[in-house]
Amino acid sequence: MQSNFNRRKFINTLSMAGAGLAIGAPHIASARAGNAKPALLGGTKTFPPAFPGWPVYGQPEEKGLMDVLKSKKWGRLDGNVMPAFESAYAKQLGAKHCLGVSSGTSALYTMLGALDIGPGDEVIIPVYTFIATYNVVVLNYALPVFVDTDIESFQVDAGKIEAAITAQTKIIMPVHIGGSPANIDMIMEIADRKKIPVIEDACQAHLAEWRGKKVGTYGLAGGFSFQSSKNLNCAEGGAIVTNDASFAKTCYSFHNQGQGGQRAAYNPGVGTRGTNMRLTEFQGSILLAQMTRLVEQSKRRTENADYLSKLLNDIPGITPAKLYEGTTASAYHLYMFRYNKEHFAGLSRAKFLEALSAEGIPCSGGYGMINKDSYVTGLAKNKHYLKIYGEKTMQEWLARNQCPQNDILSTEQAIWFFQNMLLGSKTDMDQIAAAIRKIQKNAAALGKG
Numbered sequence: 504m505q506s507n508f509n510r511r512k513f514i515n516t517l518s519m520a521g522a523g524l525a526i527g528a529p530h531i532a533s534a535r536a537g538n539a540k541p542a543l544l545g546g547t548k549t550f551p552p553a554f555p556g557w558p559v560y561g562q563p564e565e566k567g568l569m570d571v572l573k574s575k576k577w578g579r580l581d582g583n584v585m586p587a588f589e590s591a592y593a594k595q596l597g598a599k600h601c602l603g604v605s606s607g608t609s610a611l612y613t614m615l616g617a618l619d620i621g622p623g624d625e626v627i628i629p630v631y632t633f634i635a636t637y638n639v640v641v642l643n644y645a646l647p648v649f650v651d652t653d654i655e656s657f658q659v660d661a662g663k664i665e666a667a668i669t670a671q672t673k674i675i676m677p678v679h680i681g682g683s684p685a686n687i688d689m690i691m692e693i694a695d696r697k698k699i700p701v702i703e704d705a706c707q708a709h710l711a712e713w714r715g716k717k718v719g720t721y722g723l724a725g726g727f728s729f730q731s732s733k734n735l736n737c738a739e740g741g742a743i744v745t746n747d748a749s750f751a752k753t754c755y756s757f758h759n760q761g762q763g764g765q766r767a768a769y770n771p772g773v774g775t776r777g778t779n780m781r782l783t784e785f786q787g788s789i790l791l792a793q794m795t796r797l798v799e800q801s802k803r804r805t806e807n808a809d810y811l812s813k814l815l816n817d818i819p820g821i822t823p824a825k826l827y828e829g830t831t832a833s834a835y836h837l838y839m840f841r842y843n844k845e846h847f848a849g850l851s852r853a854k855f856l857e858a859l860s861a862e863g864i865p866c867s868g869g870y871g872m873i874n875k876d877s878y879v880t881g882l883a884k885n886k887h888y889l890k891i892y893g894e895k896t897m898q899e900w901l902a903r904n905q906c907p908q909n910d911i912l913s914t915e916q917a918i919w920f921f922q923n924m925l926l927g928s929k930t931d932m933d934q935i936a937a938a939i940r941k942i943q944k945n946a947a948a949l950g951k952g
């Protein structure tokens with residue numbers, strides 16, 4: 504069983520792209536590449552140069568880091584850099600409050616902690632997501648309830664959320680996968696009517712917008728990740744944004760050992776649980792520096808993604824992920840599309856990915872069926888879950904977690920490109936399309952290989 508929900512494969516692909524920089528001078532293959540022999544069968548690579556590397560840094564990062572170093576105020580309880588970043592990010596998103604935390608996972612975990620989620624509670628999550636969305640629910644001994652995927656958008660099928668709600672449902676946690684907004688109108692309508700709070704997993708969706716307003720600001724709160732691969736990056740980090748002052752306070756307290764504010768002998772916070780999820784001033788300084796490029800980079804990704812979609816829409820068997828009508832901006836953390844082998848002489852997706860990588864185009868099959876992964880199904884045998892929920896409920900849980908559309912998408916159709924590839928030029932996008940056309944023309948020969 505193939506399951507690449509850990510990030511290893513992704514990182515490998517990225518570093519392969521980076522490694523390409525060392526090999527020779529950039530050279531664009533001829534426009535007649537479509538007729539040439541596939542690289543996988545010994546032909547010339549369509550795209551020998553590398554896509555832009557990630558991360559990007561310069562003077563602002565160097566100065567920011569050195570300033571923190573010399574200040575001797577390295578932690579958020581010591582200095583003022585984190586608060587400066589938090590105001591800047593809140594302002595950028597049009598949110599009232601922002602709290603920096605140690606990772607995207609910590610952001611989600613802190614929000615669940617602030618809502619006092621625990622044993623017996625259910626949290627609704629999409630099945631097509633990074634495993635962290637699931638993990639934060641399970642860390643609280645709550646029951647994660649998967650909702651199937653809208654195969655056209657790769658997002659949670661909002662039309663299936665209501666059927667997953669029970670008397671135990673405490674949170675609906677949609678994910679804006681790939682950085683494109685889930686169907687926010689539909690999700691908020693259900694949540695408001697059922698009076699269930701929405702926590703947005705916006706870990707991939709920095710600056711994405713729904714009807715002109717940033718995602719992460721629609722629900723009670725939103726969580727962002729600043730992990731190395733993400734569009735805003737400080738190696739490891741995350742943030743919570745919310746317009747609810749009282750929720751912001753509870754989150755602060757939870758992430759600071761249940762304490763209220765800066766360092767003090769006794770400084771009571773709110774709530775009854777807490778831990779340490781604080782981010783350092785060093786990371787705050789990198790984030791502030793990275794933010795000087797975020798808007799420009801996002802603009803470039805969007806321009807390239809729009810252009811690439813035009814090119815790919817003309818290739819039979821290639822279907823870019825649909826953006827919902829309310830989408831006014833995608834963050835394009837991933838460029839996602841569907842592959843239909845019927846238009847490629849039956850060439851399997853695995854072989855297509857291999858052939859495309861050989862042409863110099865990094866790509867991935869994306870998430871697997873996490874609901875069927877042994878890491879997840881094993882929960883039905885976890886001794887604590889058996890104690891809390893009982894054998895019958897855990898067996899029913901396994902039966903509830905069927906997601907047939909996601910099975911098809913994740914095993915046969917889904918393909919991803921990565922955000923750094925969209926930071927290149929239009930010519931780079933032309934080369935992606937040329938490589939796919941080349942594989943299509945030679946699909947029969949590749950299929951036999």
Ligand SMILES: *Cc1c(COP(=O)(O)O)cnc(C)c1O
Nearest residue numbers: 606607608633635706707728730
């Ligand atoms: C990256 C990511 C997370 C977790 O963020 P980390 O910073 O890696 O902890 C959670 N959810 C989604 C959808 C993500 O992509």
